[in-house]
Amino acid sequence: MRYQQLFWDFDGTLVNTYPGMVTAFGEALEACGVNNFELDEEEIYKAMRQHSLGSALQRFTAEYRLNRDRLAKVYQKQAAPRLKDAAAFPGVADLLAAVVAAGGRNFLLTHRDHHAMDRLSQLNLAQYFTGAVTADDDFPRKPDPTSLQALMHRYDVDRQTGLMIGDRNLDVQAGHRAGMAGALFDPEHLIVDESQPEIRVIRFAELQAWLFAE
Numbered sequence: 001m002r003y004q005q006l007f008w009d010f011d012g013t014l015v016n017t018y019p020g021m022v023t024a025f026g027e028a029l030e031a032c033g034v035n036n037f038e039l040d041e042e043e044i045y046k047a048m049r050q051h052s053l054g055s056a057l058q059r060f061t062a063e064y065r066l067n068r069d070r071l072a073k074v075y076q077k078q079a080a081p082r083l084k085d086a087a088a089f090p091g092v093a094d095l096l097a098a099v100v101a102a103g104g105r106n107f108l109l110t111h112r113d114h115h116a117m118d119r120l121s122q123l124n125l126a127q128y129f130t131g132a133v134t135a136d137d138d139f140p141r142k143p144d145p146t147s148l149q150a151l152m153h154r155y156d157v158d159r160q161t162g163l164m165i166g167d168r169n170l171d172v173q174a175g176h177r178a179g180m181a182g183a184l185f186d187p188e189h190l191i192v193d194e195s196q197p198e199i200r201v202i203r204f205a206e207l208q209a210w211l212f213a214e
Contacts, residue, residue: 009166010110020082091204108132143173
């Protein structure tokens with residue numbers, strides 16, 4: 001296996017949470033006074049996918065002259081219940097299982113709280129993870145590498161064997177800053193490549209083939 005220690009982002013990488021996130025964001029904008037006909041769900045999605053939730057909050061609070069804290073609070077309230085409906089991306093379970101079967105390890109690195117692990121348990125995926133860092137651990141957000149470095153230290157990971165997998169540049173950048181390789185999952189070709197990942201894929205079957213190529 002090309003890399004033995006895989007570090008996974010959650011939202012938009014392991015689990016497709018974006019449909020619920022986009023709906024919740026639109027509802028939050030409406031609750032804060034934005035007319036429904038002004039909302040463009042595709043633009044909300046692109047802002048989240050290409051950059052981050054924080055960037056989406058910044059953009060739309062400026063565009064509609066809203067209070068950012070209020071928008072963020074309403075959004076979180078609307079988004080939380082939708083996590084239970086988010087499905088794993090095709091190929092994720094197969095790759096996680098293959099890594100463990102080959103003697104490798106999977107780790108979770110997410111800005112979401114412990115409910116991310118709860119959802120992985122519900123999807124029967126938590127069994128494949130050795131350790132995790134979530135928002136509850138209160139590390140700086142990616143691309144700051146502190147959380148990755150903490151996981152590496154806790155589980156005695158050689159950075160040369162590590163691969164950070166995520167759906168945005170900041171995931172790959174965090175991996176690179178921690179001294180490991182990065183893989184960009186971009187199923188819709190939405191990301192402008194600014195992070196120079198070691199591999200870029202649209203399906204996890206591609207990533208699995210690359211990892212296990214002889």
